Amino acid sequence: MDITLIYYLVPSLIMFCCGIYGFLTRKNMIAMLISLELMLNAIDINFVVFNRFLYPGSMEGMFFTLFAIAIAAAETAIAIAIIINIFRADKNINVEDASQMKN
Amino acid sequence: MDYSQFFAMKQEIGLLVVFLLVFLYDTFMPKRALGATGWVAVGLMAIQTLFGFCPSVSQSADAFAGMYETNAITACIKNILNIGTVIVMIQAIRWSKQDMVVIRRGEFYELILLTLFGMYLMISARHFLLFIIGLETASLPVAAMVAFDKHRYESHEAAVKYILTAVFSSVILMMGLSFVYGLTGSLYFSKIAGAIFAEGTISLMLIVAVAFVIGGVGFKLSLVPFHLWTADVYQGAPTPVTSYLSVISKGAGAFAFLVILWQVFGAVYSDAWEWMLYALIILTITIGNLFAMRQKNMKRFLAFSSISQAGYIMLGIIAFRGMGVAALMYYVLVYIFSNLAAFGVIGAIENATGRVSMDDYQGLRKTNPKLAFTMMLAMFSLAGIPPFAGFFSKFFIFTSAISQGSVAIYVLVLIALINTIISLYYYLLVVKAMFISEETPVIPEFKSACSERFAMWICVAGIIGLGIVSCVYNGLLDMVSTAC
């Protein structure tokens, strides 16, 4: 059996879709962030796998992943800060409740 | 390793210097001197703006092996953003003196400068990694700015919505990029374009990649259907932040969008994304207008209006090879002045009375005629009424689009033109409230701060002058045609 590119990509895509599912259904904002992390990770894996399988001569994908991890960290930091902030204001981090402005 | 390459990034470095000076001033100056932070930041930013007009800045350069590019066009769009930023900063001075904000006002200016830096990168990046970093720099700290008004729950809610959507959009964008990388093996614009061109045929993977990239960048521009965050965020954010988001961020996004679409995916224009663009333009203009019609909150109203304006901006992208770039830049410039005039008035009124509803504007003419007049000019300019600048920018953007000459474009432009009627309707609603309504004015007479008036004067001058003084547009067009 030959483990080809697609074998690596399928788990990554599943992971991505799990992220989407979680992001769309979870009510807790932190859970949504966790789902986002899943998606980001799936993208990282994509880059790495593409790099490794198709373009082994360069390191572009790997570096993108490297920076993406940093970006993810920054995103998470800001997002968590804001979520905690809203928790302080409202004692609640249910995303359903953050829907006062509409139409 | 040639670190001198950094010197190609004159504007970025200048901006960072401004940032550092503001940071140092805010951190180390005695408390009594901090009242001037705003003006210091404005002054420094003004210098940076002037600096941008130095001829040496607009020289073409290409650094880090093609990862970064600067030329007359990028310098110019950065200058346009600088001008807008200066105005936003002036408008923010009064706001930043509020009790809740005053302790963090230094940070506000710092964040503006840093996000502007991110936009610089977006504009000049010719490599997707740098682009993503610029994009994130331009959008993540904005979430913190949106959450600036701690006493208003809306501000928090807006920040949450913003950050969640922003991160999701960057995920979509990066997913698309991963596909692009998989297809072409590179993240350099030029190499990707080369690979796509070499491949000749078009694949599903490329289409998905393009769609995801458009979706990711469309978030910044709030193109429909990637726009849903816009209204809530604009409404919830403090007014200076809203105005910053609606003009500067949008302008940078528009230009970056243009660069990416044409420089990266230019080869598959007619195959892959021409019709996507048409659909997005029609949707954006129409849906934005339809929502704007009903809005009562002025900021939310302008949010939808800015969505539909983004649709018009997109028309400039179609004619990239013709006059599109100049028309787009001109549109953004005019849009900055018009929209900032409107936000200036909204901010002044909000600061003085805390009112932002259109119903409160009834009879504004009687109590504050100058504000009402400024607002009316802004509305007329946004609606594209001559002799105000908005008319010219709309005309030129349509002209540039039609220069592509296909029948589809005529239909597209016709739809856009018909939409201008709807937009005129809601812009006139504001005018009606201020000038025609005979109800007792809600807003008492007040004197706006001198910073606010200063900013409004600049905007009014721009609205009136930018169109009639043809050298602005002529200069842009000249510059673009020599640079291309």
Next chain:
Amino acid sequence: MESAGSIIMYWIIALSIVIFSVLTVTTRRILRSATFLLFTLFAAAALYFKLDYEFLGAVQIAVYAGGIVVLFVFSILLTSHPGHKSERLVSHRKWIGVLAALAALVVTGGALISRCGLACASLPEMSNPTMKTIGAAMMGTGSEQYLLPFEAISVLLLACIIGGVVVARKR
């Protein structure tokens, strides 16, 4: 043809990625969710190791597992009441989520499969990137070298720090 060990390795990693991902988004306790995320991240790190990107794997563990997940855990503890469960999902909401996820899967998966030549590539030989080459690329200004993004991301992080301060700072 790969060795049986490597194939087994692959399956373990793949399955744990899939299973833990699914668990992450389906478990109702938020703290468990964070834990499963950690496992998923570990599995991803393992994948990087398997694909010979040791440095990346290390970074993954250090930053993600070590940093971000901890951040999550702290914030969960900060924001949740004891014994707090995520309430049951309304079922139509769940189905919308599933459908959206499946749609995304079909589109992205379809896109990949459509490029069969690409999707069926087998693992080529590659020399492990050494720290030296990584360092050189990170600090270089040439083609496929990343000094500028490196500097730029520092600005990003700075901006995020200031942003975080702004958000967190009380009066």
Next chain:
Amino acid sequence: MFSNILIYFVVIPLLMLGLLAVSQNMKQIRAVAVTGSLALLGLSVYLLTDYLSLRAAGADAPMLYTDSWSWFAPLNINMAVGVDGISIAMLILSSVILLTGSFASWKINPHPKEFFLWLVLLSTGVFGFFISIDLFTMFMFYEVALIPMYLLIGVWGSGKKNYSAMKLTLMLMGGSAFLMLGLIGIYYNGGHTWNIVEIAQGNLIDPSWQNFLFPMTFVGFGVLGAMFPFHTWSPDGHASAPTAVSMLHAGVLMKLGGYGCFRVAIYLMPQAAEELAWIFLILTGISVVYGAFSACVQTDLKYINAYSSVSHCGLVLFAILMLNTTAMTGAIMQMLSHGLMTALFFALIGMIYGRTHTRDIREMGGLMKIMPCLAVCYVIAGMASLGLPGLSGFVAEMTIFIGSFEHTDTFHRVFTILACCSIVITAVYILRVVGKLLFGPVYDEHHLSLTDATWWERTSTFALIVCVAAIGCFPNFFEELIKFTFSPQIFAVIGMN
């Protein structure tokens, strides 16, 4: 730039704007308005005489006083000016109506300053439109003229003014949306120039494109010309507008529509005009009869006049579409004639309304006894409208009918006869109003205490009556004035006589 006389048609209103902005009281405002409009009138009369002497001296270019200053050079947009007989006629019309309109709003209230500011801005647009021969500047001035209407009606209007102002603005802007597309299309398919004379002389627009662009521009201007079925802004708009605005709008602004249809749609695209005229002939033919019939049952004076304008302006477009010199000359005369008499009507209606506070003819009667001067003027206006010889309506309509009948086509002739029918229907509704409003017993006792016209009202109406009668008595003058407009070099492509 300032050596060209035409530019002063824009400069003077701009100066007026400036002076109005700094004027302090009613006296100064009136002084500025009257002096300025007198200056414009003088200028246009001077232009007329000078033009005629130039023509007599043998100048045979399609446009005289042409000049062009580069504006947006890369797009070939110029501030290009030039006039021919039609433009001059329109300039005179505009300045007369501006002057009389100023008198008619002698006591405008509230905010007289702003009122005159907007009014003058509007006329800036109008004058600019008529002197432009560059499509871009023309369009710009066109829109400049449209938007002040919104505020003028909204702030100083009456009745359901909000609705009417919005409807008017939106519909007219809707027209200009089509127009803008058409103009840009002309630019790209007409040799990348906006200059009307160049395009027309070279007949630069490809015939297949003409078939697309002609309807765009014709409908675009036609909306302002109150072409069926795009006329519905007119009744509501006129009914709600203040006096001077109704005058200016019906008197001048609607002429922008007719003028534009001629100057852009027909002048630049004669082949398409010939090919597609039948569609618009049907529409305008309907306008003519339909407007007249509608006017018969209205009870609001302004509605009657608005529908009558639909009918009369329909005749303008109808005649233009006949594509022959006589009919087009008639169209120009009808534009002038309708402009003057409808302004007269609206002025009088405004004056009557200002006294009785109603415009419903069912609530008035016997005004001849109470305000004989206004009543007599109204009768004269009515007679002009129903085409009494000696007043302007007659010569215009007759020229149109004779010209239209030149067409040998049965289709055209049937429509001409249909249009002729309007003279009877016009008589019906005019006499109905005159009979009800002015004659008969006094309806309302309270009206007995009302006064007759004041001196400024007299000035306003008499000036208009003199103009109406002058056109009606000396129509041959037009031949001289308009002779060169339909120059064979432009209309040769369709073999127009």
Next chain:
Amino acid sequence: MDFTIPLLILAIPLGMFLLLGLAGMKMSHKTAGVLGTLGMGTVLVLSYFTAFQYYFSGNPEFISEAGQRLQSIIFNVDWLAFTPNLVIRLGFLLDPISAMMLIVIPTISFMVHLYSLGYMKGEKGFQRYYAFLSLFSFSMLGLVVATNIFQMYIFWELVGASSYLLIGFFYTLPSAVSASKKAFIVTRFADLGFLVGILILSFYTQTFDFITLTSDPGSVLASTAGATFMGCSVLTLAMVLIFMGGMGKSAMMPLHIWLPDAMEGPTPVSALIHAATMVVAGVYLVARMFPVYLQVPSSLEFVLVIGAITALYAAVVACCQIDIKRVLAFSTISQIAFMMVSLGVARPEIHECLGYMASMFHLFTHAMFKALLFLGAGALIHAVHSNNYTAMGGLRKYMPITHITFLIGCLAIAGIPPFAGFFSKDEILVAVYGYSTFWGIWMSCVAGLTAFYMFRIYYLIFWWNEPDYHHRPHDGEMVMSLPLIILAAVSTVAGFIHFGEFVTWQGHEYQIHMDYVVAGISVAIALVGIFFARFLYLKENDRPRRMADSCRWLWTAANRRFYWDEIYMFITHKIIFNGICRPIAWFDRAVIDGSMNGLAIVTNKASVAIKNLQSGRVQQYVLLYLIGALLLAVITAWCVL
């Protein structure tokens, strides 16, 4: 001939109109009246001079060597050039008929001016009245001297307008207002036909000029040969349509309905406009275009039939009217119809177009005696303050002058020799018998009826029974009586004029010779009519009532003018106003305007309908975001791949 005097003939009334119209308010009644009358007097002198010049000077401009009277254009200025060929000129054409009209119009007009000084004394708007009279005189003179058909049309409209103004002179009376409106609109409708006729004719002949049209009609009309418009020969169509204009002005059936109502105007106005001058414009028009009509015999047939029917109808109706002015109005209609019939039967082969001459002769005499009758009626109305004969009776004692003059008028119209009407009517009957015996008998009957109804009112007014008069009626003052006497004198002697010397077709002299058979028959019939009237109405008795009762329906129908007004009311109100105008106005508001508003409403509805897209829930935003991105990809892929 020098153009000064002809020009003055037109300019003086116009100037007087402007003077009295603009400055009248500042003048006293007397000044205005005297000014107007003096002006008209001057015109009278000038036009007599001109007419005499034409008929008697022997100037070669006016009469050829062979004694043929010529058409002569005194002046002709371009007024409006439609095309190089089609030019409206304002000019002055002298020929036999226009010279005749130059006598008739100023004469009657002057009489009316004079008479009105007394009749209208003290009326509000006296100056206005004189201004309008001057305007009318100007327009009517302009009409008759028109050199081209369009000039005629212009003045045609102007006389219509001045008629409108004069009928509505008592503008506070609703009946006067509606009568004036009716008069204008009905004639306007007829003018539409006239206009279309002009359009058609001028297009094919490329000229408006009467002389060009009539001097050699065959060649001018050659271009119309075979040309058809909507299935009709254009020439027939044009001539019938032009005649339609004449029908309107001359109150031929079915366009006659305005004339009886027009009696709401002041009586002198009725005398001038609605009896003597304006209403004969239709006859004048046909006479003017006669050579062209001759080219289309079918159109002359049309003229004949319309005229004959109208004559009978109007005569029958006149027998059953109570209002004396109405009787005179229907009598006018009937007499004008005589003229029309006469023109309709005129053919060169029948007594060298005797009908043409007879028609003009009758026009002339009719103008005189009908003006006389109207002015007499005015004097009566002035005296008893009522239009109805029921308020009169036995007046011969109180108003001798009026009585005598009125009697002369009645005898003249009845056709009793030696009064003027006998001669002219006799010529007409000769012409008609020459054409067709059927129409001859028909017209003879009408002549009998004429005598009957005229003497009916004569007896009812001056004999019958004397009612109670509040004031003793008396003759009018001198200015009112003088015109009566003058006109009576003219009516008595005018028949002896050798009309054939002056007005004939093509200007050749025509010697009138009595056809004693026809003359005898018509006198006999007239006498029968008179004696029948005497039998019924000399003394108060119940014979008239019994006769009316014996065929009540006929009497009622005739009294109600055979319901023409009702039919018109039905058509205009029920069909046009309620059936066309209202639906159109509704359609405009509901459908056209509604669809414009509908666009706005739909936009609004759409705006509300999509508002839930913006639900406020960030997860939905993201869901839509995702769907958007995926759809973008899928649809593009679908289309491209």
